[in-house]
Amino acid sequence: MTPDIERERGGDDPWVDRLSEYLDGELIPEERGALEAHLVACDSCAETLDELRSVVSRAHALEDAPPAEDLWPGIARQIANPLPAKVGATAEPREVVRLPAAGRWWWARRFELGVPQLAAAAVLLVALSAGAMWLALRGTALSPAPTGGFSRPPDALTATPTTAPGSDGGVNATASLAVVTNPRYDASIASLEQALADGRGRLDPKTLRVIEQNLRIIDRALTEARQAVAADPNNTWLRSHLAATMKRKVDLLRTATLLTAAQG
Amino acid sequence: MLSEGVNVARRHGVAMLSVDPETIPTGSDAADAMLAAAGDARAFERLYRGHAARIHGLARRMAGDDEAGDLTQMIFVRAWQKLGTFRGESKFGTWLHRVAINVILGRRATLKVERARRHEGEDIFETLPSRPAGTEHRLDFDRAIVQLPRGARQIFVLHDVEGFKHEEIARMLNINIGTSKAQLHRARMLLRGHLER
Numbered sequence: 001m002t003p004d005i006e007r008e009r010g011g012d013d014p015w016v017d018r019l020s021e022y023l024d025g026e027l028i029p030e031e032r033g034a035l036e037a038h039l040v041a042c043d044s045c046a047e048t049l050d051e052l053r054s055v056v057s058r059a060h061a062l063e064d065a066p067p068a069e070d071l072w073p074g075i076a077r078q079i080a081n082p083l084p085a086k087v088g089a090t091a092e093p094r095e096v097v098r099l100p101a102a103g104r105w106w107w108a109r110r111f112e113l114g115v116p117q118l119a120a121a122a123v124l125l126v127a128l129s130a131g132a133m134w135l136a137l138r139g140t141a142l143s144p145a146p147t148g149g150f151s152r153p154p155d156a157l158t159a160t161p162t163t164a165p166g167s168d169g170g171v172n173a174t175a176s177l178a179v180v181t182n183p184r185y186d187a188s189i190a191s192l193e194q195a196l197a198d199g200r201g202r203l204d205p206k207t208l209r210v211i212e213q214n215l216r217i218i219d220r221a222l223t224e225a226r227q228a229v230a231a232d233p234n235n236t237w238l239r240s241h242l243a244a245t246m247k248r249k250v251d252l253l254r255t256a257t258l259l260t261a262a263q264g
Numbered sequence: 265m266l267s268e269g270v271n272v273a274r275r276h277g278v279a280m281l282s283v284d285p286e287t288i289p290t291g292s293d294a295a296d297a298m299l300a301a302a303g304d305a306r307a308f309e310r311l312y313r314g315h316a317a318r319i320h321g322l323a324r325r326m327a328g329d330d331e332a333g334d335l336t337q338m339i340f341v342r343a344w345q346k347l348g349t350f351r352g353e354s355k356f357g358t359w360l361h362r363v364a365i366n367v368i369l370g371r372r373a374t375l376k377v378e379r380a381r382r383h384e385g386e387d388i389f390e391t392l393p394s395r396p397a398g399t400e401h402r403l404d405f406d407r408a409i410v411q412l413p414r415g416a417r418q419i420f421v422l423h424d425v426e427g428f429k430h431e432e433i434a435r436m437l438n439i440n441i442g443t444s445k446a447q448l449h450r451a452r453m454l455l456r457g458h459l460e461r
Contacts, residue, residue: 020449026430051456058405058459059424064321067333071320072312074337076305079344 013042019049023056185246192253199260211256218249293356301347308347312340315357319364325421326368328410335371339364361426369436408458412451419444420451 015038021027022035039046200208225242232238293314299307319339324332343363350359409417409425418437422428423444428436430444437444 016453017446017449020452021445026445048453048456051459052452054459055452055455056424058455059409059420062321062325062406062425064317066317067320067336069333071316071333071337071340072309075312075340075344076309078337078341079305079308 013045015042015045016048019045019052023049023052182246185250188250189253192250192257195257196253196260199257202260203256207259211252211259214252215249218245218252221245222249294352297347297350297352297356300344301350308340308344311343311356311360315360316340318357319360322361322364322421322426323368325406325409325425326418327371331371335368338371339367342367365422365426365436405455405458408455412454416447416451416454419447420455423448424452 015035018027018031018035022032027035039049196211203211222242222245225238225245229235229238229242293311296304296307296310300311316336320332320336323335323339327335339360343360346363350356409420411417412420419433422433422436423430430441430448433439433444434441
């Protein structure tokens with residue numbers, strides 16, 4: 001054990017680990033009394049406590065220095081085109097509405113929201129797809145193929161939303177989507193969705209519900225990813241992420257259509 | 265008394281202040297925030313000049329020297345985007361600080377791999393002299409904070425430098441309170457060797 005690690009752990013005295021709590025006034029009265037009695041007899045703990053007190057004192061006294069280089073030019077560049085978002089504002093529109101030229105502003109704002117959703121979609125996809133398969137197999141064994149009970153109309157499964165609920169994608173966002181539309185991909189998706197729509201009656205309702213939930217999640221993730229790529233088309237990571245998300249939808253639809261075939 | 269620029273901002277309803285705008289003194293942070301929310305970059309630059317040191321210090325201690333500049337820029341850009349949410353209920357500095365913490369913590373995930381490649385190990389502190397001498401003590405203590413293991417560093421900065429409570433830190437970092445306390449103690453124990461003598 002190195003001296004530093006040993007210093008960090010404070011030896012074998014169990015009271016050492018309670019010294020910070022004591023310092024912060026977080027021990028219950030009984031513990032505080034016991035520790036104070038220990039401090040009278042233990043020079044090592046008393047010295048450590050003094051040092052910890054000094055550390056806290058130093059932390060409180062830290063001074064801030066401005067960055068070595070002026071960061072304002074970079075900030076100014078990033079805020080140059082768009083105006084600040086009006087979260088919660090209800091007033092009349094601005095006189096001049098400028099859209100972000102390359103989507104920097106938009107992307108910076110949407111990225112943080114998009115990534116967790118994309119990640120959630122990926123995680124849920126894996127988990128729920130496994131669940132869908134399990135339910136399908138279970139349905140095969142335990143119950144006959146359903147004949148109804150779906151809350152959505154038959155063609156609902158084939159509808160792909162163009163904007164995520166709650167997203168701020170309006171006309172311009174819709175226009176941006178055209179940038180990342182792939183006709184071949186869309187045709188493949190349409191074909192798979194049609195196959196699923198044709199065979200959905202053969203699926204267990206629970207299975208279909210899981211599949212539909214997955215598709216909605218992926219569609220939302222796709223919308224976010226497409227908007228992100230449209231806003232920052234040269235971003236390689238974004239493009240590969242979009243491609244991966246598109247592939248996930250294909251994979252799920254293929255799995256779903258295979259399930260319908262298996263049920264047939 | 266508000267300047268005409270602030271009145272323009274009010275007419276556009278950009279800053280939905282919860283305080284009476286007429287009470288905001290011209291030249292104050294709140295007035296500049298209102299102007300900036302209406303698109304006045306010069307007002308926002310004044311805010312940047314006034315708060316850059318504190319925000320950069322926070323970013324540097326939380327994320328390290330290499331990322332502090334980028335993070336500081338991100339924080340101010342995010343603040344610009346969210347100025348409409350500043351309602352004047354707290355000081356602008358407090359509001360900005362909250363934005364900064366959110367940006368820094370939000371960036372943790374995206375930098376996870378990068379950070380893991382750098383110093384996550386227990387041995388990082390062995391690269392530091394345990395008892396630095398001379399006139400660089402003050403600087404070295406700050407540097408020692410930056411070189412703490414990431415988990416301990418962030419909790420130490422949030423608790424001992426920024427004044428958050430363990431309950432708040434646990435919520436922000438999605439950890440339990442016991443972990444926050446343990447990591448804080450660990451950080452303090454490690455930093456003992458970098459005190460002025």
